[in-house]
Amino acid sequence: MTELGPGAWPPAPVQTERLALRESEARDRAAFVELFASPEVGTYVGGARPRDELERAMPEVPGRRPGLFVVELDGAMIGMITLDRRAAERPGRVRPDAGETELGYMFLPAAWGRGYAAEACAAALDWFAGALPGEPVVLCTQTANDRAMRLAAKLGFTEVERFEEYGAEQWFGVWAPVTSDV
Numbered sequence: 102m103t104e105l106g107p108g109a110w111p112p113a114p115v116q117t118e119r120l121a122l123r124e125s126e127a128r129d130r131a132a133f134v135e136l137f138a139s140p141e142v143g144t145y146v147g148g149a150r151p152r153d154e155l156e157r158a159m160p161e162v163p164g165r166r167p168g169l170f171v172v173e174l175d176g177a178m179i180g181m182i183t184l185d186r187r188a189a190e191r192p193g194r195v196r197p198d199a200g201e202t203e204l205g206y207m208f209l210p211a212a213w214g215r216g217y218a219a220e221a222c223a224a225a226l227d228w229f230a231g232a233l234p235g236e237p238v239v240l241c242t243q244t245a246n247d248r249a250m251r252l253a254a255k256l257g258f259t260e261v262e263r264f265e266e267y268g269a270e271q272w273f274g275v276w277a278p279v280t281s282d283v
Contacts, residue, residue, distance in 0.1 A: 179208055
């Protein structure tokens with residue numbers, strides 16, 4: 102993967118029908134704490150973190166880095182999307198040298214079940230395809246996470262393999278942007 106360099110990040114906010122994907126701001130701090138402290142959110146990502154620990158450790162402007170979008174609805178953060186290089190030592194890859202970009206996302210439970218994750222992830226993938234044409238994106242989730250499995254299919258990810266990691270069966274898929282030869 103080509104790094105998301107200064108020319109590509111931070112992008113102008115990406116607007117969808119209902120949402121904005123933007124760079125993190127100081128006003129998002131409380132939502133980040135809530136996201137990482139939520140037992141529901143932590144179910145398939147290693148569990149919730151203690152709120153007091155998060156309050157102490159969370160920077161004033163959390164998540165300000167290339168590849169992290171805050172998902173905003175009506176002026177408030179409801180989740181986040183990440184596009185990060187997948188660590189080469191982890192199982193699962195679509196290239197021999199690894200280094201693919203991996204899509205990750207987390208949404209506050211109050212935002213679940215309304216299609217926000219699908220809308221926001223599709224917008225992030227479209228942005229990525231424009232910023233780095235032809236680059237594949239991978240996604241890894243526990244097979245037990247029914248919601249994530251449905252979202253992966255809806256977004257157009259296709260299964261590459263399954264493997265055991267973190268004590269659970271993982272589904273690993275790839276999304277390749279459609280390119281035209283016009």
